[in-house]
Every structure is written in C-alpha cells, then in structure tokens.
Amino acid sequence: MTGPLLTVAGLTRLYxxxxxxxxxxxxxxxxxxxxxxxxxxSGKTTLLNCLSARLxxxxxxxxxxxxxxxxxxxxxxxxxRRRLLMRTDWGIVHQNPRDGLRMGVSAGANVxxxxxxxxxxxxxxxxxxxxxxxxxxxxxPERIDDLPLTFSGGMLQRLQIAxxxxxxxxxxxxxxxxxxxxxxVQARLLDLLRRLVTDLGLAAIVVTHDLAVARLLxxxxxxxxxGEVVETGLTDQVLDDPHHPYTxxxxxxxxxx
Amino acid sequence: xxxxxxxxxTYVLHTQGGIEIPVFADAEMSxxxxxxxxxxxxxxxxxxxxxRCLYGNCKPDGGAIRIRHGDDLVDxxxxxxxxxxxxxRRTLGYVSQFLRAIPRVPALDVVAxxxxxxxxxxxxxxxxAGDLLARLRIPERLWTLAPATFSGGEQxxxxxxxxxxxxxxxxLLDEPTASLDQKNxxxxxxxxxxxxxxxxxxxxxxxxxxxxxxxxxxIHLMQG
Ligand SMILES: Nc1ncnc2c1ncn2[C@@H]1O[C@H](COP(=O)(O)OP(=O)(O)OP(=O)(O)O)[C@@H](O)[C@H]1O
Ligand SMILES: Nc1ncnc2c1ncn2[C@@H]1O[C@H](COP(=O)(O)OP(=O)(O)OP(=O)(O)O)[C@@H](O)[C@H]1O
Ligand SMILES: [Mg+2]
Ligand SMILES: [Mg+2]
Numbered sequence: 001m002t003g004p005l006l007t008v009a010g011l012t013r014l015y016x017x018x019x020x021x022x023x024x025x026x027x028x029x030x031x032x033x034x035x036x037x038x039x040x041x042s043g044k045t046t047l048l049n050c051l052s053a054r055l056x057x058x059x060x061x062x063x064x065x066x067x068x069x070x071x072x073x074x075x076x077x078x079x080x081r082r083r084l085l086m087r088t089d090w091g092i093v094h095q096n097p098r099d100g101l102r103m104g105v106s107a108g109a110n111v112x113x114x115x116x117x118x119x120x121x122x123x124x125x126x127x128x129x130x131x132x133x134x135x136x137x138x139x140x141p142e143r144i145d146d147l148p149l150t151f152s153g154g155m156l157q158r159l160q161i162a163x164x165x166x167x168x169x170x171x172x173x174x175x176x177x178x179x180x181x182x183x184x185v186q187a188r189l190l191d192l193l194r195r196l197v198t199d200l201g202l203a204a205i206v207v208t209h210d211l212a213v214a215r216l217l218x219x220x221x222x223x224x225x226x227g228e229v230v231e232t233g234l235t236d237q238v239l240d241d242p243h244h245p246y247t248x249x250x251x252x253x254x255x256x257x
Numbered sequence: 258x259x260x261x262x263x264x265x266x267t268y269v270l271h272t273q274g275g276i277e278i279p280v281f282a283d284a285e286m287s288x289x290x291x292x293x294x295x296x297x298x299x300x301x302x303x304x305x306x307x308x309r310c311l312y313g314n315c316k317p318d319g320g321a322i323r324i325r326h327g328d329d330l331v332d333x334x335x336x337x338x339x340x341x342x343x344x345x346r347r348t349l350g351y352v353s354q355f356l357r358a359i360p361r362v363p364a365l366d367v368v369a370x371x372x373x374x375x376x377x378x379x380x381x382x383x384x385x386a387g388d389l390l391a392r393l394r395i396p397e398r399l400w401t402l403a404p405a406t407f408s409g410g411e412q413x414x415x416x417x418x419x420x421x422x423x424x425x426x427x428x429l430l431d432e433p434t435a436s437l438d439q440k441n442x443x444x445x446x447x448x449x450x451x452x453x454x455x456x457x458x459x460x461x462x463x464x465x466x467x468x469x470x471x472x473x474x475x476i477h478l479m480q481g
Binding site: 029032187190191216219220233235236237240243244245249 | 313
C-alpha cells in the first residue's frame with residue numbers, strides 16, 4: 001500500500017448561509033491517527049460526517065482508497081456500495097453509544113451483527129469472535145447475552161468499539177469517544193483505544209475538544225475555528241509550539257495538555 | 258548525521274499582544290557519528306529550543322535540519338508528520354528534561370515502548386528495558402508501576418532508560434543529569450560513552466561542568 005487512504009480536497013459544507021466547514025483539504029495515510037480539535041461550533045462534527053459519508057458536502061471531494069478498486073470518490077459511489085464500505089471497511093464510533101448500538105439486542109448480537117454483514121454465517125464462529133472481542137474491550141464474557149440497557153456508560157462505549165472493530169476496519173471515525181464519561185472511566189477507555197489502534201494499525205480520525213485526549217491518541221492534529229482549518233501538524237509540535245493565535249489561546253486555556 | 262542550515266526561530270506570543278522572542282537566526286551546526294556535541298550558553302540562549310527543533314517538536318521559521326535517516330536525508334523542518342514519526346521511531350531518540358508519563362503504563366513498558374515500536378517481541382523488549390532500569394538503580398518493585406507517582410529523580414531515570422533503549426543512531430539529551438545524584442550521574446556518563454563508542458551521534462545540554470567535560474567531544478556555543 002503506497003498511497004493515502006483518504007484524500008480530501010476543497011471540502012465545504014454550508015447550512016444555508018451558515019458555514020459548517022470550509023475548504024478543508026488533507027491526506028490521511030494508512031495507520032495514521034488524526035485528531036480534530038477546536039471550540040464548540042467550529043465544524044468538527046460537520047467535517048467528520050462529511051468524511052464518513054453521512055453528510056453530503058456542498059462542494060469538494062472525499063476520495064477513499066478501496067481495497068478492490070483503488071481510489072474512488074465516496075459520494076460518486078452507488079448507495080449500496082457506500083453502505084457496504086461503511087459496514088465493513090470503516091468503523092464509526094458515536095459520542096453517544098446509544099446511537100451506535102442496537103439497544104434491543106444482546107451485547108453478543110451487537111458484535112456478531114457486523115460479522116454477519118461481511119458474510120459470516122457459522123453461528124459458533126460468530127459467537128466465539130464476539131466473545132473474544134468482549135474480552136478485548138474488557139467486558140466480562142458472561143455478559144454476552146445481556147442487553148446493552150443493563151450496561152454502564154463506559155461499558156456501552158467499549159461495546160460500541162468492539163462492534164466497530166470486529167470486522168477489522170481500516171479506517172475508524174470517532175466523535176468525542178470519551179465525552180460524557182467520568183474521568184476515571186475516560187482514562188481506562190483512552191488506554192484501551194490507544195492500545196487497539198496501535199495493535200491493529202488502524203487509521204482513525206478522532207474529533208475531540210480535549211487536548212489531553214488528542215495528545216494521547218493522535219499522531220497529528222488539525223485545529224478548526226469557525227469552520228476553517230487554522231493549523232495542522234504533528235500533535236506534540238502543534239501543542240508545544242502552537243503558531244496560530246487561536247491555537248495558542250486553546251493551548252493556554254488548559255493546564256498541561 | 259545532522260546538518261543544521263540557516264536555522265531561525267522566533268516565538269510569537271499572540272495571546273500576549275504579539276510579543277516576539279527571537280531565539281536564534283541563521284544557526285549552523287553539524288554532527289557526525291560518534292560525536293557528542295554539548296550545547297553551551299546562558300539560560301534562555303535557546304539550547305532547549307534547538308534540541309526541540311531537531312526532534313521536530315518545535316517548528317523553525319526558516320532554514321533546514323537534515324537528518325540521515327537510513328539511506329535518506331530528511332529535512333525535519335519540512336517533513337510531513339508521518340515522516341517525522343518514522344524518523345523518531347528508527348533514527349532519533351530524545352531525553353527531555355522531564356518525563357511526560359502516559360497514564361496507566363508501567364515503567365517497564367514506558368522504557369520498552371521504543372523497542373516495541375521497532376518490532377521487537379514484548380519479552381525481548383522488556384528484558385532490555387529491565388537491564389537499563391537496573392543499571393539506573395530503579396528498584397524492581399517499581400517496574401510494574403506507572404511512573405506518575407515516582408520522585409523527580411526516578412522519573413528522570415525512567416526517561417533516560419527510555420531514551421537509550423532503542424540504540425537510535427542519533428540521541429538528543431536535554432539536561433539528563435539535572436536531578437540525579439553522583440552515582441546515577443556516573444551511570445549516565447557511562448551510557449553516553451558506550452553510545453559514542455557504538456557510533457551514535459549525540460547532541461546534549463549538560464548543566465553540570467563535570468558531566469559536560471566527561472562526555473562532550475565538542476562544545477557548540479549559543480549566545481543569549
Ligand atoms: N443541521 C444543521 N443545520 C444548521 N446548522 C448546523 C447544523 N449542524 C451544525 N450546524 C452549524 O454548523 C456549525 C458547526 O457545527 P458542528 O456541529 O460541526 O460543530 P462542532 O465543532 O462539532 O461543535 P461541538 O464541539 O459543539 O460538537 C455550527 O455553527 C452549527 O450551529
Ligand atoms: N514554548 C515557548 N513559547 C514561548 N517562548 C519560549 C518557549 N520556549 C522557550 N521560549 C523562550 O525562548 C528563549 C529560549 O528558551 P530555551 O528554553 O530554548 O533556552 P535554554 O537555553 O534551554 O535555557 P535554560 O538553560 O534555562 O534551559 C527563552 O527566552 C524562552 O523564554
Ligand atoms: Mg460536535
Ligand atoms: Mg533548556
């Protein structure tokens with residue numbers, strides 16, 4: 001694999017006259033983790049949704065290097081093909097795990113369902129993999145038949161991660177994956193995410209407003225303000241030697257990111 | 258191994274009325290394998306800034322930093338993040354003045370991590386990490402604990418062990434002996450001597466005159 005996994009060029013999304021995000025361009029390479037940071041309303045979620053085929057851009061291109069046919073604009077693909085890509089090659093981790101899980105089926109089924117989407121049919125095999133993934137995300141395997149309704153917030157987030165990673169995606173999109181969790185639960189989840197991303201060599205785009213999360217997870221950062229990218233670079237360089245006035249403000253407003 | 262050409266750096270503090278702090282302009286330096294160059298100059302003369310630029314942690318305004326990376330020559334000042342990360346993984350080690358502990362990761366794995374990143378199996382990486390921690394007199398009962406609760410000197414020794422673990426061809430050291438006692442300082446002097454003998458190119462800031470004289474092959478003066 002020699003080229004970028006994702007190539008984004010001149011991506012703009014408007015909501016009527018209001019700017020969601022404007023003129024964003026970058027390349028993401030296999031195994032790279034990019035963090036998107038910026039204040040509330042700066043366009044992080046808008047951008048992430050455009051990148052992950054959930055929100056059509058007003059202008060610009062999002063080109064993904066597909067396994068079989070090489071680089072293709074995701075908005076030029078047929079709808080079924082795009083759906084398949086999202087279910088198999090990609091993972092999408094929502095801030096609220098209830099948006100990414102099926103609350104009415106068991107934990108095991110939440111994980112197994114994704115395997116079936118890529119053609120797994122053997123029940124024993126699916127169950128064994130679900131069991132293995134529950135362990136990986138530190139959920140006791142005896143909870144495999146329980147409904148997610150009975151899980152804590154941290155467990156739900158870990159279950160959502162297992163559901164997303166079981167198909168070995170190449171690219172994972174995460175919107176505030178540790179938002180809404182207690183600090184101690186966050187630390188454990190971060191630790192887990194950091195290990196999984198490294199071990200699996202995943203590429204990921206992580207939206208967060210927490211610079212400490214960005215420092216731990218991301219190789220490189222993109223700083224957004226009012227829909228525009230104001231600074232990019234290696235994570236520790238952007239945080240330790242910020243150049244743009246807005247990045248300096250962001251970094252100086254927190255204790256030791 | 259390193260060639261710095263016409264390097265300039267000025268910090269601009271936008272949150273404080275745009276104050277400019279010029280650190281250096283048109284700096285030149287070159288470092289060969291087996292050398293240990295000591296950056297020397299008054300406080301605030303830019304020694305740490307230069308080291309951080311060499312590591313890609315600080316972005317210069319102009320000039321180039323050419324680093325021998327395998328068969329390539331990479332300009333750290335202009336390289337893409339993933340290239341800088343690869344240079345750090347295979348070529349460039351750095352011992353910062355303070356350890357930035359990763360939460361929940363035990364000391365042994367903090368030290369083993371650069372070796373794991375090079376693909377060494379976990380057992381071999383931990384064995385080498387253990388050797389270094391033992392040489393730096395970190396009691397074995399601390400190895401399985403995360404360094405966040407360690408004393409300043411213990412954290413610094415973990416940091417040094419991590420920096421030396423992977424035998425990188427280039428090693429940058431920012432006051433590595435600052436918070437160490439005599440015995441541990443001697444260990445660090447030994448480690449530096451061994452690295453030089455193995456052909457490592459070193460650049461360091463050494464506050465302590467005795468240490469600087471013991472390890473450096475050349476002094477690079479920085480004016481304030
Ligand atoms: N569906 C929508 N219709 C109209 N405007 C929208 C819509 N979604 C977002 N916006 C606007 O677009 C801008 C960017 O919003 P976005 O949700 O991308 O921000 P964000 O960076 O994710 O913020 P937060 O950190 O609060 O989640 C905001 O001004 C927002 O009000
Ligand atoms: N991140 C930063 N932002 C703004 N100014 C900085 C930053 N880091 C260093 N400086 C300034 O740049 C100048 C050089 O600092 P540097 O830390 O490189 O000096 P030094 O030679 O290592 O000093 P010391 O011997 O005290 O460690 C100083 O005036 C310092 O205040
Ligand atoms: Mg958002
Ligand atoms: Mg210094």
